Amino acid sequence: MPRAGLGPASVTEAAAALVDEIGFDNLSMGLLAERLGVKTPSLYKHVASQAELAHRIAVLAMTELADAIRDATQGRAGSDALAAGAHAMRRYVLEHPGRYAAGNAARPTGPDDPLVPAVGRVLASWTAMLHGYRLNPDQEIHALRMLRSILHGFATLEAIGSFQINADIDDSFTWMIGFIDQGLKAKLPNLAHA
Amino acid sequence: MPRAGLGPASVTEAAAALVDEIGFDNLSMGLLAERLGVKTPSLYKHVASQAELAHRIAVLAMTELADAIRDATQGRAGSDALAAGAHAMRRYVLEHPGRYAAGNAARPTGPDDPLVPAVGRVLASWTAMLHGYRLNPDQEIHALRMLRSILHGFATLEAIGSFQINADIDDSFTWMIGFIDQGLKAKLPNLAHA
DNA sequence: CACTCAAGGCTAATGACGCTAGCTTTTAGC
DNA sequence: GCTAAAAGCTAGCGTCATTAGCCTTGAGTG
Numbered sequence A, B: 001m002p003r004a005g006l007g008p009a010s011v012t013e014a015a016a017a018l019v020d021e022i023g024f025d026n027l028s029m030g031l032l033a034e035r036l037g038v039k040t041p042s043l044y045k046h047v048a049s050q051a052e053l054a055h056r057i058a059v060l061a062m063t064e065l066a067d068a069i070r071d072a073t074q075g076r077a078g079s080d081a082l083a084a085g086a087h088a089m090r091r092y093v094l095e096h097p098g099r100y101a102a103g104n105a106a107r108p109t110g111p112d113d114p115l116v117p118a119v120g121r122v123l124a125s126w127t128a129m130l131h132g133y134r135l136n137p138d139q140e141i142h143a144l145r146m147l148r149s150i151l152h153g154f155a156t157l158e159a160i161g162s163f164q165i166n167a168d169i170d171d172s173f174t175w176m177i178g179f180i181d182q183g184l185k186a187k188l189p190n191l192a193h194a
Numbered sequence C: 001c002a003c004t005c006a007a008g009g010c011t012a013a014t015g016a017c018g019c020t021a022g023c024t025t026t027t028a029g030c
Numbered sequence D: 001g002c003t004a005a006a007a008g009c010t011a012g013c014g015t016c017a018t019t020a021g022c023c024t025t026g027a028g029t030g
Helices: A008-022 A029-035 A040-045 A050-073 A078-095 A097-105 A115-131 A137-159 A169-186 B008-022 B029-035 B040-045 B050-073 B078-095 B097-105 B115-131 B137-159 B169-186
Strands: none
Touching: A008 A029, A008 A050, A008 A097, A029 A040, A029 A050, A050 A078, A050 A097, A050 A115, A078 A097, A078 A115, A078 A137, A078 A169, A097 A137, A115 A137, A137 A169, A137 B137, A137 B169, A169 B137, A169 B169, B008 B029, B008 B050, B008 B097, B029 B040, B029 B050, B050 B078, B050 B097, B050 B115, B078 B097, B078 B115, B078 B137, B078 B169, B097 B137, B115 B137, B137 B169
């Protein structure tokens, strides 16, 4: 019986690929083991439990998502940055629905949980992007929450196929981002004081 | 052994109450049976499987949600209807997170699935409400999808505790609804033609 | 008032799955 | 080559969904 050359990272990566195919809820240790050419109990040499594995997938997902948003918004500002970041996130969720589901299902286990900074990086990207709109500071947290809600809501609804006509979902997304952009621009402080 | 007076409806209702307490993912037939003072296999006299039970909860949830939105928007129009409907939905999800999760997890099983009209009623309420803004007809589908995305996204993020500071979540929600309302009003057809 | 029989409850058993225990083999380091 | 930790495997346990088959209840009928 030759060694399979596994480790926590490669097992997590394989599990992430698997959940993107079969859905996060359908993850099973047996399926993953089969995919890796190994018997189920062998996986426990690399991950402590299925729960820990799910958590690792979540951290991976949030890290990748943060990278995708950062890369997309690099060198852009304002409306351009919003559009690029939003589309990057949408693409990531569509390409990696299982990972993203894992990321949403995970709760931080403590203060030194790597999930915390991973999620923090995503939020920091959005916050930086929103700064370009020069909102009233009181409103930034509200705008951030709105942005998260819209992007998360759209992505998850699309991922589970909740939008009827598949035709113009791209149009809807672009329209929506334009809508938010216009609204944010209308809230520039100098205008808000009027 | 006296009869428990169960039926598909009462079992579904009990299961819905249970998932609101323990979370949709933690639903188990054993727990539900215990709650109903019955042994696990007895439940199968009333529901075909756990999957069917989950589906029944989903239909119940979407029906209740549609009712809540309809009741809240009764006799209101425009901004008032939007605010009332949105708050009603948020309240429903916060009070019944397990049911709502079931509703999102469910996929229609066929054309005569009662889930289809139940979801349809929710969408019809939003559509009717959006009519009050007299949008360009091309934009209605986009606005509907945006509204669903925002409300679904906010509700789910809040339900799983993804918003850090619990203090002003109410404020954020109200601000967000105001933001959408302003944007929709700005898209009145006569102005859009300018 | 008995009688019947479907409905609804129960026990026992099966199969899937997460996980652990304990054994064996590989392989890196000396 | 030797050693020992790492990594694989087989067996087995506990939980849970589900099924099979039995027994009691109780509503409707004569």
